[in-house]
Amino acid sequence: MEQYFHSVTLDKDKCRGCTNCIKHCPTQAIRVRNGKAVIIKERCIDCGECIRICPYHAKKAVTDPFDSINDFEYRIAMPAPSLYGQFGPAYTRERILKGLLGIGFDHVFEVARAAEIVTMATSKYLKNPDIKKPVISSACPAIVRLIQIRFPSLIDRFLKIKSPMEIAAVLARNEAIEKGIPPEKIGVFFISPCAAKVTSVKAPYENLKSEVDRVLAIKDIYVPLLEQMKKQKTADDAKFGISGSVGVSWAGTGGESSALKEGRYIAVHGIKNVISIFEETVKDGFEDIDFIEALACPEGCLGGPLVAENPFVAKTNLRIEAERAPSGIRQAPLGDDKQYIWESTVEYRPILKLDDDMFKAMEKMQKMDEISEELPGLDCGACGAPSCRALAEDIVRGNAQLTDCIFKLREKVDELESK
Amino acid sequence: MGQVIVRDYDIPADDFLSAGEASSAVRNLLIQLGVAPDRIKRTAIAMYEAEINAVIHGHGGKAHVEIKSDRITIVISDEGPGIEDLELAMQEGYSTAPDSIREMGFGAGMGLPNMKKNADELVIDTAKGKGTVVTITVYL
Numbered sequence: 001m002e003q004y005f006h007s008v009t010l011d012k013d014k015c016r017g018c019t020n021c022i023k024h025c026p027t028q029a030i031r032v033r034n035g036k037a038v039i040i041k042e043r044c045i046d047c048g049e050c051i052r053i054c055p056y057h058a059k060k061a062v063t064d065p066f067d068s069i070n071d072f073e074y075r076i077a078m079p080a081p082s083l084y085g086q087f088g089p090a091y092t093r094e095r096i097l098k099g100l101l102g103i104g105f106d107h108v109f110e111v112a113r114a115a116e117i118v119t120m121a122t123s124k125y126l127k128n129p130d131i132k133k134p135v136i137s138s139a140c141p142a143i144v145r146l147i148q149i150r151f152p153s154l155i156d157r158f159l160k161i162k163s164p165m166e167i168a169a170v171l172a173r174n175e176a177i178e179k180g181i182p183p184e185k186i187g188v189f190f191i192s193p194c195a196a197k198v199t200s201v202k203a204p205y206e207n208l209k210s211e212v213d214r215v216l217a218i219k220d221i222y223v224p225l226l227e228q229m230k231k232q233k234t235a236d237d238a239k240f241g242i243s244g245s246v247g248v249s250w251a252g253t254g255g256e257s258s259a260l261k262e263g264r265y266i267a268v269h270g271i272k273n274v275i276s277i278f279e280e281t282v283k284d285g286f287e288d289i290d291f292i293e294a295l296a297c298p299e300g301c302l303g304g305p306l307v308a309e310n311p312f313v314a315k316t317n318l319r320i321e322a323e324r325a326p327s328g329i330r331q332a333p334l335g336d337d338k339q340y341i342w343e344s345t346v347e348y349r350p351i352l353k354l355d356d357d358m359f360k361a362m363e364k365m366q367k368m369d370e371i372s373e374e375l376p377g378l379d380c381g382a383c384g385a386p387s388c389r390a391l392a393e394d395i396v397r398g399n400a401q402l403t404d405c406i407f408k409l410r411e412k413v414d415e416l417e418s419k
Numbered sequence: 420m421g422q423v424i425v426r427d428y429d430i431p432a433d434d435f436l437s438a439g440e441a442s443s444a445v446r447n448l449l450i451q452l453g454v455a456p457d458r459i460k461r462t463a464i465a466m467y468e469a470e471i472n473a474v475i476h477g478h479g480g481k482a483h484v485e486i487k488s489d490r491i492t493i494v495i496s497d498e499g500p501g502i503e504d505l506e507l508a509m510q511e512g513y514s515t516a517p518d519s520i521r522e523m524g525f526g527a528g529m530g531l532p533n534m535k536k537n538a539d540e541l542v543i544d545t546a547k548g549k550g551t552v553v554t555i556t557v558y559l
Binding site: 348359366 | 422424439442443446448450451452453454456457459460463464467486488559
């Protein structure tokens with residue numbers, strides 16, 4: 001496993017070297033060098049902001065191709081609940097799940113069912129008087145990585161319960177094994193709205209090893225699934241949808257927290273909004289808040305970079321689907337708590353620090369202060385760094401030079417000409 | 420050696436949304452310097468409480484921050500009414516904040532006690548009618 005595998009990557013041919021992505025990256029992980037964007041791997045949290053913002057579609061999320069279903073003999077589709085919001089009201093959850101069987105899967109297991117298990121487990125977790133509040137949801141991998149880099153003092157607030165995707169994968173696999181299918185023939189495919197989940201499957205934070213075999217993008221299966229649904233009879237001959245309205249609602253913002261019923265919670269979405277809530281949490285404490293549901297994408301998973309439908313349209317579709325679903329929770333809880341508690345721990349990743357040695361870090365910061373004084377302070381981005389301060393940091397780290405600033409370059413040219 | 424990183428911030432009066440910006444900026448500096456997370460947390464909380472106090476009681480003020488390799492010193496000064504009875508003000512739950520402030524979730528009487536709890540040294544120089552200078556030191 002690579003140390004910093006990332007789903008979010010750059011298509012060099014499409015990149016024009018503009019400054020849109022560098023300005024929007026919440027961890028300042030992108031620079032433009034030699035006319036092309038470069039992602040600083042250690043800093044990237046796979047939030048997908050750059051994918052959404054790039055006008056040339058040069059940022060993409062690497063997922064497994066649809067034909068990777070041929071890698072396994074018994075294929076289990078695990079649709080994220082956001083899949084239900086991708087189609088209009090005529091395409092019911094039953095049709096969608098049945099459609100998945102039609103395009104090559106042997107079995108479907110709704111991640112929404114595992115979401116209900118997480119909801120029940122969270123209610124129990126919050127009742128423990130010894131935990132520090134507010135508890136912060138850990139279902140969004142980009143948020144987990146954001147905290148690891150920028151908010152070390154919030155690491156002890158994570159909900160240490162595995163994500164619905166991981167729990168679903170274990171249950172789905174076990175179901176198949178019980179049916180007598182040899183374990184090596186089983187392939188578990190997560191149908192994902194999310195690039196960060198791809199990264200999580202390669203390098204999980206809650207498990208030692210992910211239980212998911214492949215991650216397929218919703219947008220990659222959208223067309224074949226839609227065509228299949230049109231071909232299939234609408235009459236439902238089987239009942240595939242098992243989860244209740246709670247599990248279905250998890251796809252949107254507020255879905256996870258509103259199901260908790262008791263206590264005060266905050267549901268925040270969009271990475272910039274999340275950052276401002278975390279800034280407040282660090283300082284103010286928010287001790288009167290029980291739970292923070294934080295999702296990196298606008299409108300939560302429905303706004304993920306791998307979806308096919310506009311998130312606001314998808315929200316309406318999903319609401320209809322949640323109303324159609326049996327009300328509340330339909331999945332049975334897991335008997336043993338150990339089945340959902342994190343197996344590994346998440347640690348602070350101090351990659352923003354200037355030097356391992358604090359004396360040297362201070363020297364570098366002073367140097368940055370001096371350089372910043374000289375720079376125009378326009379944060380124009382023409383140097384390839386998101387701000388003048390970031391350029392000063394790059395210079396101090398040895399990754400850029402003062403004349404990367406076009407204003408400083410012009411000064412230098414003028415100086416040489418006048419000699 | 421004697422390296423010092425110096426920062427000065429204005430704390431605007433009656434602006435609760437931007438109150439705390441200075442402590443956020445300082446927190447980010449400490450992260451870049453590689454300071455241990457628990458020290459960063461304590462500094463951020465203590466400084467934020469002092470900032471909020473300057474907004475609520477002091478008609479805004481100034482923050483002067485000096486970071487050395489072994490400590491951070493934060494001086495928050497205002498020209499507000501001063502603290503009449505400091506001993507009383509240090510008690511948890513004691514507050515002179517008006518109801519309007521309390522309705523916003525501030526003024527619970529935990530500001531000074533929280534500063535004391537999180538700072539390694541806390542010096543408060545105040546007199547009625549003469550404003551308040553709070554000096555917070557956290558060892559790094």
